[in-house]
Amino acid sequence: MEIKEQQFRIQGLALSDLAQKYGTPLYVYDGEKILQQVEKLKTAFSEVTMRIKYATKALSNINILKLMKKAGTGVDAVSIEEIKLCMHVGFQPQEIMYTPNCVSFEEIKEAVELGVMVNIDNIPMLEHFGTEYGNTVPLCVRLNPHILAGGNAKISVGHIDSKFGISILQLKHVLRIVEAYNLNVIGLHVHTGSDILDAEVFLKGAEILFDAAKEFKDLRFLDFGGGFKVAYKIGDITTDIHEIGKKVSNAFKTFCKEYGRELELWFEPGKFLVSECGYLLVKTNVVKSTPATTFVGVDSGLNHLLRPMMYDAYHDVVNISKLDGPERVYTLVGYICETDTIAADRKLKEVKEGDIIAIKNAGAYGYSMASNYNSRLRPAEILLFRGKDFLIRERESFEDILRNQPMVDLE
Ligand SMILES: *Cc1c(COP(=O)(O)O)cnc(C)c1O
Numbered sequence: 001m002e003i004k005e006q007q008f009r010i011q012g013l014a015l016s017d018l019a020q021k022y023g024t025p026l027y028v029y030d031g032e033k034i035l036q037q038v039e040k041l042k043t044a045f046s047e048v049t050m051r052i053k054y055a056t057k058a059l060s061n062i063n064i065l066k067l068m069k070k071a072g073t074g075v076d077a078v079s080i081e082e083i084k085l086c087m088h089v090g091f092q093p094q095e096i097m098y099t100p101n102c103v104s105f106e107e108i109k110e111a112v113e114l115g116v117m118v119n120i121d122n123i124p125m126l127e128h129f130g131t132e133y134g135n136t137v138p139l140c141v142r143l144n145p146h147i148l149a150g151g152n153a154k155i156s157v158g159h160i161d162s163k164f165g166i167s168i169l170q171l172k173h174v175l176r177i178v179e180a181y182n183l184n185v186i187g188l189h190v191h192t193g194s195d196i197l198d199a200e201v202f203l204k205g206a207e208i209l210f211d212a213a214k215e216f217k218d219l220r221f222l223d224f225g226g227g228f229k230v231a232y233k234i235g236d237i238t239t240d241i242h243e244i245g246k247k248v249s250n251a252f253k254t255f256c257k258e259y260g261r262e263l264e265l266w267f268e269p270g271k272f273l274v275s276e277c278g279y280l281l282v283k284t285n286v287v288k289s290t291p292a293t294t295f296v297g298v299d300s301g302l303n304h305l306l307r308p309m310m311y312d313a314y315h316d317v318v319n320i321s322k323l324d325g326p327e328r329v330y331t332l333v334g335y336i337c338e339t340d341t342i343a344a345d346r347k348l349k350e351v352k353e354g355d356i357i358a359i360k361n362a363g364a365y366g367y368s369m370a371s372n373y374n375s376r377l378r379p380a381e382i383l384l385f386r387g388k389d390f391l392i393r394e395r396e397s398f399e400d401i402l403r404n405q406p407m408v409d410l411e
Pocket residue numbers: 055057058076078099191193194195225226227228268269270271272364
């Protein structure tokens with residue numbers, strides 16, 4: 001009984017029980033945590049008219065989208081498929097922002113026909129848009145302010161070499177196109193990258209956007225993208241959302257006064273809303289010692305959680321099968337035939353074969369980046385809500401791997 005009390009619990013449910021009930025590897029999401037994060041953001045920006053457009057790509061299970069809808073957010077989609085997922089869940093086209101990069105104009109047209117607002121991120125598409133729609137369809141323009149932010153080159157999207165957005169240095173060109181086609185630009189957007197630490201980076205982006213905004217007459221909103229950092233390990237510096245809220249709101253109110261109209265302030269957080277809610281539960285297949293290292297080899301890998309290898313991301317790990325006793329240093333690795341270190345040199349309670357390890361902060365860019373590499377099956381997903389566990393995605397089966405692969409006659 002006492003051991004039971006010590007178990008890693010979320011909403012009263014023990015993660016080890018969930019691993020037993022559904023098997024591993026298993027993604028588990030704490031729905032209440034998501035709602036708390038939404039509220040936190042709303043509270044921080046309560047002084048202005050703020051709209052949240054959840055970045056669908058972070059975690060796109062339709063039940064997570066449904067929870068966002070329940071929490072009153074809109075969504076940001078980066079592909080026509082994400083738009084369709086959001087509409088499937090019941091989001092109205094006007095609640096969806098479409099922020100594509102390097103997609104065809106056909107796809108942009110499809111989004112317009114669905115009634116979704118498009119955020120244009122290059123000059124050729126802006127001209128196509130003008131030719132096709134003139135001033136009949138409102139749009140947003142994505143600018144790149146060239147601010148360096150973010151913890152990793154791959155997630156810093158504001159720098160000068162970045163493929164994202166229209167360079168702020170090309171603003172004059174944008175304005176000429178807007179004038180030539182009489183474009184109805186109702187929003188301006190910047191997204192400088194993930195892992196933004198402090199209010200100053202946001203404010204720097206804001207100042208540049210405010211300056212540009214003065215050149216557009218019909219704006220209704222300014223969109224500051226996503227990128228709020230969350231804590232990945234104890235002691236991590238995280239975005240002080242209340243400080244950002246206060247400072248950005250003040251700057252925004254001052255700008256609106258100058259602009260002569262109350263605008264809406266939009267954000268598109270992904271990680272901030274869904275990172276901490278997620279746990280990837282994996283089972284220890286083998287504890288393998290080499291002269292240098294003790295490896296814990298688990299039944300998952302970069303096929304299910306790419307972030308450690310792709311972004312050098314740090315994920316806290318816990319042996320939930322053993323919550324007391326001595327600790328030892330381990331390196332947690334996957335079963336993929338590729339170096340797929342999940343966590344290097346970490347202290348864990350002594351690990352035995354069969355022990356369940358919880359990988360934390362696995363909600364954002366976990367399942368959504370998962371693949372079938374090594375012909376492995378993708379995990380099931382569980383949503384915990386109001387003390388109950390819901391299966392929100394079946395574990396894949398071998399039939400799923402074979403699907404769409406017709407066997408052709410090579411004779
Ligand atoms: C990925 C993305 C986001 C979300 O970024 P986070 O770091 O998860 O907050 C927001 N806006 C756009 C346009 C994106 O591509």
